[in-house]
Every structure is written in structure tokens, then in C-alpha cells.
Amino acid sequence: SQTIHQWPATLVQPVGSPLSLECTVEGTSNPNLYWYRQAAGRGLQLLFYSVGIGQISSEVPQNLSASRPQDRQFILSSKKLLLSDSGFYLCAWSVLLGPNNEQFFGPGTRLTVL
Amino acid sequence: GENVEQHPSTLSVQEGDSAVIKCTYSDSASNYFPWYKQELGKRPQLIIDIRSNVGEKKDQRIAVTLNKTAKHFSLHITETQPEDSAVYFCAAPRSSNDYKLSFGAGTTVTVRA
Numbered sequence: 001s002q003t004i005h006q007w008p009a010t011l012v013q014p015v016g017s018p019l020s021l022e023c024t025v026e027g028t029s030n031p032n033l034y035w036y037r038q039a040a041g042r043g044l045q046l047l048f049y050s051v052g053i054g055q056i057s058s059e060v061p062q063n064l065s066a067s068r069p070q071d072r073q074f075i076l077s078s079k080k081l082l083l084s085d086s087g088f089y090l091c092a093w094s095v096l097l098g099p100n101n102e103q104f105f106g107p108g109t110r111l112t113v114l
Numbered sequence: 115g116e117n118v119e120q121h122p123s124t125l126s127v128q129e130g131d132s133a134v135i136k137c138t139y140s141d142s143a144s145n146y147f148p149w150y151k152q153e154l155g156k157r158p159q160l161i162i163d164i165r166s167n168v169g170e171k172k173d174q175r176i177a178v179t180l181n182k183t184a185k186h187f188s189l190h191i192t193e194t195q196p197e198d199s200a201v202y203f204c205a206a207p208r209s210s211n212d213y214k215l216s217f218g219a220g221t222t223v224t225v226r227a
Contacts, residue, residue: 032213034214042220043217043219044158044217046214049214090158094213101146102148102160102163103148103160104160105157105159106157107156107157108156108157110155
């Protein structure tokens with residue numbers, strides 16, 4: 001069966017510090033991968049998505065970047081965190097087929113920028 | 115692209131009563147409509163989905179109905195229990211050829227004991 005991991009689970013970082021969040025998927029090949037951010041009490045904002053190694057698409061201009069160095073690894077990064085980067089970051093995957101496919105979410109990373 | 119609107123934003127129901135959440139979408143070609151449940155501090159998890167070739171789907175106490183003519187779909191929870199308290203999100207594909215989803219803003223459901 002497929003599983004998705006994220007780490008760390010929680011993170012407290014000072015403003016201006018770098019960030020690296022990691023997501024890995026097991027049990028599937030060539031998944032679509034997604035990074036979402038969820039601000040407190042809010043909905044899901046798609047940040048990045050990827051259809052293959054090295055292929056990253058950004059949804060909104062922001063202080064973050066993403067990379068996919070391996071088929072089942074997706075990394076979210078920042079060189080200098082802002083207060084507004086605080087939130088719950090969710091990685092998700094779906095099967096690389098058509099549009100009618102479930103997205104499965106990882107356990108999330110709760111980031112607090114102070 | 116797809117625009118998904120979800121109502122209400124909050125819903126409080128007495129235990130045992132029913133809860134209904136409605137979502138509207140804009141792209142008439144959309145044909146996949148999932149519902150996710152997110153408990154406090156946890157990840158969203160798919161609880162039910164419906165594809166456009168059916169009008170209703172049930173799974174125990176939850177059901178989803180789809181009205182393609184009116185472009186809306188609804189989540190129905192019957193005989194609500196305290197563990198149904200959570201945030202519920204609807205979603206639809208961004209476009210007919212897009213694997214990305216547009217999510218509704220979410221409905222916070224509170225079941226009063």
C-alpha cells in the first residue's frame with residue numbers, strides 16, 4: 001500500500017532563517033506531487049505541483065521554492081523565512097493519470113515563524 | 115479555471131440530527147467531486163467522492179448528491195455523532211483536463227452532545 005511521509009512534524013524558526021521540509025511517498029511510481037499551505041482556520045492553498053523529477057510548477061508568487069530530486073521525494077524550501085510563512089504545510093500525491101484521481105495527503109508540518 | 119464555493123462556513127448541529135454542506139462549481143465539464151474531512155491538527159482525508167456518471171453515492175451515514183444541471187453537489191451526514199465534528203472540504207478538478215483540484219473554503223461542523 002502507498003504511504004506518504006513528511007518531516008519534521010513541527011518546526012519553530014526565526015524570521016530570516018532558511019527552511020527545508022521533506023516529503024516522501026512509498027508504494028507508487030511516477031506520482032503527481034503537491035505542496036499546500038493551510039493558514040490557521042483557513043482553506044488549502046496550492047503552492048507547487050510536480051509531474052516528474054525536476055519538473056516544478058509554481059501556483060503563486062512567494063518566498064518559497066520546491067524541488068523534486070527523486071521520483072518520490074518532494075522538498076519545500078526557503079532561503080529567508082517571513083512571518084507570513086507560518087502555517088500548516090501539507091504534501092499530497094495522486095496517480096499520474098487523468099483528472100479524476102484522489103489526492104492523498106501527508107501528515108503535515110506545522111511551521112511557526114517568530 | 116474551476117471556482118468552487120462552499121456553504122455554510124460553520125455548522126452546528128445537535129447529536130443525532132443531519133448535517134448538509136453544499137458546494138457549487140463553475141466548469142460544467144468537471145466530473146469528479148471528492149469530499150475531505152480534516153480533524154483538528156490532522157491531515158485532510160478523503161471520506162467520499164462522486165463521479166459525474168452517478169447522481170448519488172452513499173457510505174453508511176454519509177452520502178453525496180450531484181446535480182450536474184445546477185452545478186452543485188452536497189454532502190449529507192445523518193445521525194451525527196461527536197466524532198463527526200471536523201472541517202469538511204469539497205473539491206473539483208481545476209478544469210476538465212487538469213489533475214489539480216480546486217478546494218472549497220471549508221465548513222467547520224460542530225456536533226453538540
